[in-house]
Amino acid sequence: MTQYILRRLLLVLPLVLGITIITFTIINLAPGDPITAMLDPQEMRQLTSADIEQRRVELGLNQPIPVRYLIWVREALHGNLGYSIQEKRPVAEMVLEKLPASLALSLPSILIAITLGVGLGVLAALRQYSLFDYLATAAAFFGVSVPGFFFAFMGMYLLGVKLQVLPIFGMWTPGQPTEINLDLVHHAVLPVAALAIAHVAGYMRYARAAMLDSLAAEYVVTARAKGISEVAVQWVHVFRNALLPLVTIAGLALPTLIGGSFVIETIFSWPGVGLLGYTAILQRDYPLQMGIALMSAVAVLLANLVTDIAYCFVDPRIRYD
Amino acid sequence: MTDSAIAVVAEVDALDRVPELSPGRRTLRRFLSHRLAVIGALIMAVMAVCAILADVIAPYDPNQIDLLHLAESPSAVHLLGTDAVGRDALSRIIYGARISLSVGVVAVAIYMTIGFVLGGLAGYVGGWADNLIMRFTDVMMCFPTFVLILILVGILGPNLSNVVFAIGLFGWPGIARLVRGQVLQLRELDYVIAARILGAGKVDALVRHILPNVIGPLTVAATLGIAGAILAEAGLSFLGLGVVQPTPSWGSMLNDARSPAIMAVKPWLWISPGISISLAVLAINFIGDGLRDAFDVRSRAVG
Numbered sequence: 001m002t003q004y005i006l007r008r009l010l011l012v013l014p015l016v017l018g019i020t021i022i023t024f025t026i027i028n029l030a031p032g033d034p035i036t037a038m039l040d041p042q043e044m045r046q047l048t049s050a051d052i053e054q055r056r057v058e059l060g061l062n063q064p065i066p067v068r069y070l071i072w073v074r075e076a077l078h079g080n081l082g083y084s085i086q087e088k089r090p091v092a093e094m095v096l097e098k099l100p101a102s103l104a105l106s107l108p109s110i111l112i113a114i115t116l117g118v119g120l121g122v123l124a125a126l127r128q129y130s131l132f133d134y135l136a137t138a139a140a141f142f143g144v145s146v147p148g149f150f151f152a153f154m155g156m157y158l159l160g161v162k163l164q165v166l167p168i169f170g171m172w173t174p175g176q177p178t179e180i181n182l183d184l185v186h187h188a189v190l191p192v193a194a195l196a197i198a199h200v201a202g203y204m205r206y207a208r209a210a211m212l213d214s215l216a217a218e219y220v221v222t223a224r225a226k227g228i229s230e231v232a233v234q235w236v237h238v239f240r241n242a243l244l245p246l247v248t249i250a251g252l253a254l255p256t257l258i259g260g261s262f263v264i265e266t267i268f269s270w271p272g273v274g275l276l277g278y279t280a281i282l283q284r285d286y287p288l289q290m291g292i293a294l295m296s297a298v299a300v301l302l303a304n305l306v307t308d309i310a311y312c313f314v315d316p317r318i319r320y321d
Numbered sequence: 322m323t324d325s326a327i328a329v330v331a332e333v334d335a336l337d338r339v340p341e342l343s344p345g346r347r348t349l350r351r352f353l354s355h356r357l358a359v360i361g362a363l364i365m366a367v368m369a370v371c372a373i374l375a376d377v378i379a380p381y382d383p384n385q386i387d388l389l390h391l392a393e394s395p396s397a398v399h400l401l402g403t404d405a406v407g408r409d410a411l412s413r414i415i416y417g418a419r420i421s422l423s424v425g426v427v428a429v430a431i432y433m434t435i436g437f438v439l440g441g442l443a444g445y446v447g448g449w450a451d452n453l454i455m456r457f458t459d460v461m462m463c464f465p466t467f468v469l470i471l472i473l474v475g476i477l478g479p480n481l482s483n484v485v486f487a488i489g490l491f492g493w494p495g496i497a498r499l500v501r502g503q504v505l506q507l508r509e510l511d512y513v514i515a516a517r518i519l520g521a522g523k524v525d526a527l528v529r530h531i532l533p534n535v536i537g538p539l540t541v542a543a544t545l546g547i548a549g550a551i552l553a554e555a556g557l558s559f560l561g562l563g564v565v566q567p568t569p570s571w572g573s574m575l576n577d578a579r580s581p582a583i584m585a586v587k588p589w590l591w592i593s594p595g596i597s598i599s600l601a602v603l604a605i606n607f608i609g610d611g612l613r614d615a616f617d618v619r620s621r622a623v624g
Contacts, residue, residue: 018459019463147599147602149555153575157584255465258467259466260467263560281475293464
């Protein structure tokens with residue numbers, strides 16, 4: 001197992017290399033001068049064009065592309081992802097500032113999606129072909145087919161406009177304290193639900209299929225033949241084997257979650273990384289866009305690493321192939 | 322005997338007769354016995370007819386402005402109402418089918434080709450090519466696809482062909498993995514080894530014996546991919562970064578309705594395009610599910 005973890009860790013290096021190469025390539029494809037994006041704008045205002053030319057040489061931007069790539073990586077490793085064109089502030093700082101708001105949406109979404117999705121999927125599988133199974137399967141089809149933004153519109157219209165029970169805008173009521181409180185929870189209900197719905201459906205379908213596979217497996221037949229009680233068969237033999245792979249599936253959901261947050265945060269004017277990224281795209285703020293893309297990719301990479309290693313602990317059969 | 326019992330017997334009869342049918346006929350028969358898939362196929366057929374014959378079917382020109390009927394609720398004159406500048410919503414929905422379906426099909430065709438070639442090479446050539454291609458695939462899978470598509474469309478400028486290009490360029494990693502996995506599995510099967518022993522070349526074995534068997538899972542993936550591409554286009558257009566005015570698109574109709582004044586007061590302007598998107602994606606997912614059963618492909622992907 002130690003060997004598996006070591007090899008899995010080693011695999012991270014080429015992936016980080018690839019992620020940086022792709023981000024760097026897109027940065028260089030984007031219009032605009034990279035030097036102005038790399039320099040602190042406050043500082044730049046006092047510089048003459050000769051000074052800028054000097055900085056270009058200092059930063060090595062007159063060097064061939066591979067050398068420039070290495071310089072960019074060195075800067076990125078020191079946390080310098082460049083400066084936002086619009087806000088004139090360091091990209092990394094801006095993203096980290098918005099991250100808590102995004103986590104306030106995505107963490108509850110994923111937790112609800114897993115508990116609700118897996119719960120429904122398991123129940124549906126245990127009562128295969130029952131009315132409940134059909135309804136859950138039908139609901140899952142709708143869940144993956146109705147776009148999150150349409151679901152958000154319906155929620156805003158019915159619960160926000162018609163019944164007026166939920167707020168549809170921002171994180172807090174204007175004028176109220178901006179801290180973790182009931183007001184925040186109240187504002188989060190609709191966006192969390194809109195973000196979670198497709199994932200609930202996904203986990204439900206996965207859990208149902210995995211449970212059915214596991215219920216039909218020979219070790220379950222053996223367990224029953226041995227006379228073990230049905231409860232014990234389900235808990236010890238079926239659930240464990242069916243639901244363990246969920247650990248890795250949960251890691252794979254992150255990219256969809258990040259993509260979804262761009263849409264949902266925009267609809268609900270939720271001041272998170274998604275809204276920041278959307279604004280950056282509209283304003284053609286390329287350093288900010290690429291900073292967000294790079295940080296998302298690294299987050300996905302780390303999430304997959306953590307889930308793979310966690311899986312290796314919960315399932316001792318796993319070996320590196 | 323109850324109806325369901327008769328149905329079961331009929332199904333068992335059908336299964337008994339299966340071996341007499343060719344693989345293609347058997348797949349078709351299984352697909353047709355999947356009720357949801359048939360419903361999905363019918364919905365898609367209606368939408369495809371709308372898309373192709375939009376000029377004939379639509380009651381109005383989608384961009385024709387009716388100044389006497391601005392932002393009106395559904396009526397006999399305008400069945401689904403009119404938008405803020407007086408365009409007929411039903412006509413825009415019908416023309417919108419053209420955009421959604423063509424974006425879905427063309428974008429998926431592009432990334433299926435990329436994924437097919439890369440995955441096939443990785444699986445069949447193996448060695449360093451496999452390593453290089455699969456690590457590249459792993460890297461691409463770290464990036465949230467929708468975000469990359471947004472950024473690329475932002476750089477190139479929002480329009481129909483850039484949307485298709487961006488979705489096509491970033492959608493392939495899943496397909497490449499699927500094809501590689503299939504090829505690796507099939508390559509070791511007895512009939513392929515037999516063909517090789519009988520003198521079939523590497524390329525011949527790949528093209529004539531391996532690839533035809535990859536078609537099933539690929540068709541399923543492509544079908545579900547079209548649903549995903551339609552959702553992606555709708556999402557882009559909804560954010561104002563997809564198909565731009567005046568081209569009618571379901572996503573941009575929802576974008577038009579984003580202002581609180583329209584969202585809260587004139588719900589018919591976003592309900593009908595929202596239902597159109599959901600119905601199209603639902604129908605395609607039904608078809609995909611039916612195809613999966615028909616080809617007997619197992620998938621555990623979380624959507």
